[in-house]
Amino acid sequence: MVRMPTVPSAASSEPSDRLATGAVPGAREQVGGHPTAEDEVVRICQELIRLDTSNYGDGSGPGERAAAEHVMALLTEVGLAPEYYETAPGRANVVVRLEGEDRSRPALVLHGHLDVVPAQAKDWKIDPFAGEVHDGLVWGRGAVDMKDMDAMILAVVRQMAREGRRPARDVIVAFFADEEAGGVWGARWSVDNRPELFEGATEAISEVGGFSVDVDGRRAYLLQTAEKGIGWLRLIADGRAGHGSQVTTDNAVTHLAGAIARIGAHPWPLALTPTVRALLEGVADLTGLPFDPEDEGTVDRLVRALGPASRFVGATVRNTTNPTQLVAGYKANVVPGRAEGVVDGRFVPGTEEDFLATIRDLAGPHVRVEHIHRDIALEVPFEGDLVDAMVGSLLAEDPGARVLPYTLSGGTDNKSLARLGITGYGFAPLRLPADLDFAGMFHGVDERVTTDALRFGVRVLDRLLRSA
Numbered sequence: 001m002v003r004m005p006t007v008p009s010a011a012s013s014e015p016s017d018r019l020a021t022g023a024v025p026g027a028r029e030q031v032g033g034h035p036t037a038e039d040e041v042v043r044i045c046q047e048l049i050r051l052d053t054s055n056y057g058d059g060s061g062p063g064e065r066a067a068a069e070h071v072m073a074l075l076t077e078v079g080l081a082p083e084y085y086e087t088a089p090g091r092a093n094v095v096v097r098l099e100g101e102d103r104s105r106p107a108l109v110l111h112g113h114l115d116v117v118p119a120q121a122k123d124w125k126i127d128p129f130a131g132e133v134h135d136g137l138v139w140g141r142g143a144v145d146m147k148d149m150d151a152m153i154l155a156v157v158r159q160m161a162r163e164g165r166r167p168a169r170d171v172i173v174a175f176f177a178d179e180e181a182g183g184v185w186g187a188r189w190s191v192d193n194r195p196e197l198f199e200g201a202t203e204a205i206s207e208v209g210g211f212s213v214d215v216d217g218r219r220a221y222l223l224q225t226a227e228k229g230i231g232w233l234r235l236i237a238d239g240r241a242g243h244g245s246q247v248t249t250d251n252a253v254t255h256l257a258g259a260i261a262r263i264g265a266h267p268w269p270l271a272l273t274p275t276v277r278a279l280l281e282g283v284a285d286l287t288g289l290p291f292d293p294e295d296e297g298t299v300d301r302l303v304r305a306l307g308p309a310s311r312f313v314g315a316t317v318r319n320t321t322n323p324t325q326l327v328a329g330y331k332a333n334v335v336p337g338r339a340e341g342v343v344d345g346r347f348v349p350g351t352e353e354d355f356l357a358t359i360r361d362l363a364g365p366h367v368r369v370e371h372i373h374r375d376i377a378l379e380v381p382f383e384g385d386l387v388d389a390m391v392g393s394l395l396a397e398d399p400g401a402r403v404l405p406y407t408l409s410g411g412t413d414n415k416s417l418a419r420l421g422i423t424g425y426g427f428a429p430l431r432l433p434a435d436l437d438f439a440g441m442f443h444g445v446d447e448r449v450t451t452d453a454l455r456f457g458v459r460v461l462d463r464l465l466r467s468a
Contacts, residue, residue, distance in 0.1 A: 063090025224426025
């Protein structure tokens, strides 16, 4: 279903009460009276956070429509002609193509998602949808996942449009729905139903890469060149229903409980991919610690040296299986005939078949394993012109830092774009305080990002689009 929104007039300069934020402290104006990308990025991030786009994964959330319409307004205001389309009521996507200086080169996709995971205000210090700035940090759901990157993209693109400046090659800017539930109504739908939007594209850039970490007093940036595959699995046990007082050897709850316990406690062995090895070698070089890929002790010490980022990296040295849901029974004295559980499985590139075979073996003969959502793992080399441009853009803004490849323990919309042969990287550049638990912000409480990191990010992205 396609629906064009009503977009505020570009001539209107009055923000709505809902989005009014006031002037950005320290703002500088360009010639002609327009704010720069650095001036706008914090305000845009606040505005996007204030638009609740919670994705509950079952179609019950508010959808992305409000945020997508706001994105449309920001883009049309500077003379661009984006396309808006809904894949289901309220599930909105926005795509615009920027013509490059060299149109003979393959296009680059620069994409973000507009949905966020839910947040309960009672658990937060600050309302997660207030988009407030305190102590130099923007607080709110989406501040790092990923309305910060959305804001950086919008701020840079708006400045380029105002200046009449083209990127080095065609850039397809996309804001997708539904990433937090696998992209079914966003990137996946777009790739399957609107592939022409990405015509000529060979590479893509999105979230969860390009952020800084402190390694033994040295700053390093982790550029995402791989991501684990997804296996969200439903475990189903059938048994004989009956009275709770009777002896039964065919209890569905018992079958399921055993399977869940075995899978949840399984000690998955190390499975170091080329990306993970390159990262650990880089950390060893920075710290002087030894690295033996066969020795879990040396691997664990190198992972811990990454500080808060060890949450991401520690989950990429092996497959993982975390039970997340259980459903069974309806009364204390009734043995149910069926019990179900859910496991969030993530597998490193190249291990999917062994991973699934192990799960089925651990589940046992009385438990069926079904896929809720299954998606590929990705891994690409830490080399090439685009990688060189990303590394160069970071180091131009932070000389003396190191840039290392890493694997993301989660997944991104790059999985969907890979169906079109598009090679994806994670690159949402942020220079972060060493003590900020960045990895813990993702899907956590009190999500926040520094305003300085956002301004750093737009400088890096602007450099990248000039050269990539």
